[in-house]
Amino acid sequence: MAASLPPPRLLPSGDSAITVEFSRNIDDGANRRVLALDRAIAAAPVLGVTETVPTYRSLLVHYDPSSIDFYTLGEKLVLLTQVPAPAAAKTRRWRIPVAYGGEHGIDLEDVARTLNTTPDDIVARHAAGDYRVAMIGFTPGWSYLSGLDKFLHMPRRQNPRLLTPAGAISIGGVQTGIQCLAAPSGWHLLGRTPVRTYQLHREPIFLTEPGDRITFFPVDAETFAEQDRAAEAGEIVAELIAA
DSSP states (O other): OOOOOOOOEEEEOTTSEEEEESOSSOOHHHHHHHHHHHHHHHHSOOTTEEEEEEOSSEEEEEEOTTTOOHHHHHHHHHHHHHSOOOOOOOOOEEEEEEEESGGGOTTHHHHHHHTTSOHHHHHHHHHTOOEEEEEEOSSTTOEEEEOOOGGGOBOOOSSOEEEEOTTEEEEEBTEEEEEOSOEEEOSEEEEEOOOOSBOTTSSSSBOOOTTOEEEEEEOOHHHHHHHHHHHHTTOOOSEEEEO
């Protein structure tokens, strides 16, 4: 008989939400449990649950307190974490172009100096990664990716920038990510992608989903500009190579 999984922590989040926490650290195993619970709730809706929000290590479950109370819902959620989850849909894999360095990746040379290597080596290592979308958050379409080469792990910037460009491909701590909209950031900018992971008047509005796989490939500035114009017009310039 298979050993039961360790139960999650249940944390009240206001008077109408529960945080189901599987770990206190960024961890792929915990993230898989988060997404499994999210699928389980979607497959067999729990009375009173109104919305779920998956993150790296926890699932935020919003509920209607007039339909179910914290303790009853908590018991149901813990039970769901112990039963086999519905199979995930076939994994989608996106191949995403990136213009590394120069005006598009203003931290690339500093990162190379800090890690005692060359910009070309940083690009090669980053583009060789096989990444997994762990969560979407912070701003619409911001895709947090696990799987960053340990060589590229480095602290975030001591002085965050008040504004970084849409499409930034950056690293921070143990993560890399795709920043869809212009926003503040303390991460190190390696490049930019023309791909819009969020575009309000496009179908689909959100391109990536938790569980998707991501690979990057370098493009030159001219190709970036061409693809950026196409993406602005609503084209999905990322390549879907498996679904």
